[in-house]
Amino acid sequence: MPKYCACFLFIICIWSAQSQVPEKIGDTLSVVEQDSLKRSKFFKQIGNGFFPTKYIDIDLRYLIKFNQYEGFRTGLGGRTNNNLSEKYRMVGYVVYGFKDHHFKYSIGGGFRISKSTDTWVDFSYTDDLQETGSSTILTDKRFFSFFEPRLLNISLFHHHITKNVSLEHRLTPYLLSEIELSRSNITPTYDYTFFVDDDAYKEFRMTMAKISLQWNPFNTFESDGDIEIEKDGFPNFTLQLSKSFKDVLGSNFNFFKADFRTIYKFDINPEGSSFAEATLTGGIAAGKTPLTHLYHTYPNNLDKQTILQRFSVAGINSFETMYFDEFFSDKFATLQLKYYLKTFDVSKHIQPQIVFISRMALGEMDHLERHQDIEFKTLHKGYTEVGMEVNKILFGFGLSFAYRYGAYHLPEFADNVAAKFTFNISL
Structure with missing residues (x-):
């Protein structure tokens, strides 16, 4: 195939x-x-x-x-x-x-119901991998990033074969929506056993319904000839609700998830040469939920001995000092604050920008005993890190430094430090 x-x-x-x-x-x-x-x-x-x-x-x-x-x-x-x-x-x-040494693929199609509301019905069949602990927002597929640096370091995936039908609809010019019904066969690519109701599961079957809403109340629209350009306004809001139904098409578990995100950017001075950004995310999974569908809170640090061995590429909204697979939660919240200084006009091609960053995460996990053959911690004490980026030093490349402090501070100083590249380009 x-x-x-x-x-x-x-x-x-x-x-x-x-x-x-x-x-x-x-x-x-x-x-x-x-x-x-x-x-x-x-x-x-x-x-x-x-x-x-x-x-x-x-x-x-x-x-x-x-x-x-x-x-x-x-x-x-x-x-x-x-x-x-x-x-x-x-x-x-x-x-x-x-x-x-494996092929992955997806094939699908759809038909439009309404042009004025950009309403589509789509069908697809997918055989691919997904990162364990990630929460995929349906409406995010309409947005694109040229470079997703965090993907470089991910190692914990589960394989899934998914058949789905979805409905995309623009409720208003500022409110996107998508509804999806799916049936998935899921197999972790790592050692993991989910114990529930006196049964041990190494593979999962899930029948799920999702509804995702992307509300951008402050976006603006400009015309360039026959092209309408949508410009981001802030704050914006994302909400997704998911429900897995046991015994529907052979599904194994009942659980419910709610995911939320809001982003706010505001100018510090009238010229807009420096500005701040705040990103608040949260999620909760209630019911008998395997690790594949819980939360990892965006780690981006390799589990290596020295700072140079961990040197990689910094993410956009990830915790740079948090090790991959270190923490998982069934309920969590994160807050990331960034302060962008005015760019330094060194030359036409060298215009670095300094960014100060503070990140916080809080999480919990009920029924830890259900998750076997894998070790991880919870975030109930609260995770904190601070950092600084010097972006766009040359050809979009820059440097990032972060330090882990607080309740999850590690005994060895070097283990709390992350130094990485950054990469930023825009059209």
């Missing part, structure tokens, strides 16, 4: 690229205006994570990545665009992990 998917995506991408024929424009002014609009549309699509061709938009997320379990992960993904059909779409990807 993965080979057929790969061939299918490769053929349609080549076909769509070769099908592009330049249009003839009557006069020079029209040529300039059309070129400007095309450039604006092109960079908007690149910023959303897609490289446009005539009929297929190539998904940039699947070209190349790296993590500790798969090693290099590379492949091809894409979706059909409005030039092929405004009412129907196909999406899919195929990737290969060079360390685990």
Whole structure:
């Protein structure tokens, strides 16, 4: 199946690229205006994570990545665009992990119910990995980051085969929603046993319903020709509710999850040359929930002996001194505060910016005895770290330093310190 998917995506991408024929424009002014609009549309699509061709938009997320379990992960993904059909779409990807020697893939499609509200019904079949303890927000797939540095260090994954149907709908210009029904077979790639009701589970079957809401009440909209550009306003809010149903399509467990996030940015001075950002996240899992669907609170530190051995790339909103797989929670909250100073105009290509950071996390875990063959701690004492970044020193690269203090401070000084690269680019 993965080979057929790969061939299918490769053929349609080549076909769509070769099908592009330049249009003839009557006069020079029209040529300039059309070129400007095309450039604006092109960079908007690149910023959303897609490289446009005539009929297929190539998904940039699947070209190349790296993590500790798969090693290099590379492949091809894409979706059909409005030039092929405004009412129907196909999406899919195929990737290969060079360390685990396995193909992963997803294939699906959908149809649009309403153009004015951007309402779509989608179906998909996915055979892939997911990070244990991560909480995937449905509406986040509409947003794209060129570089996700935290992925480099992740090692704890579970394999899942998931069939789902979803409904995307824009309730208002400021409120996105998505509902999903899914059926998954889940197998951890590490030693783990979940004990519940006198039964031991090493594989899980889950039938789940999710509803996700992304509310951006302060966003603004600007027109650039026939293109409408949405600009972020703050604060914004994300809420997702999830429910697993036992004995529905063979599902093993009943549990409920609620995830919340809000981001607020505000200028420190009238010119906006320095500003602050606060990110508050929280989640709760109630019921008989395996570790795969609990919370890890965004760690990003390798469990190595020296600072240089742990030297990697800093994340965007991760705890840089917290070791991977060190803590898990069934209820948690994090607060991250960042203060961005005005950039230093050293030269045209060197304009560093200093950022001061403070991070806090609090978590709990009920029924620790259910989780066997794996060791971890809880965050009931409260986790704290401070840090500083010097970003965009050269070609988007910078440096990050963080220090772990408080209740989870470690005996050896060096174990509390994290030094890393940062990487920031923007279109």
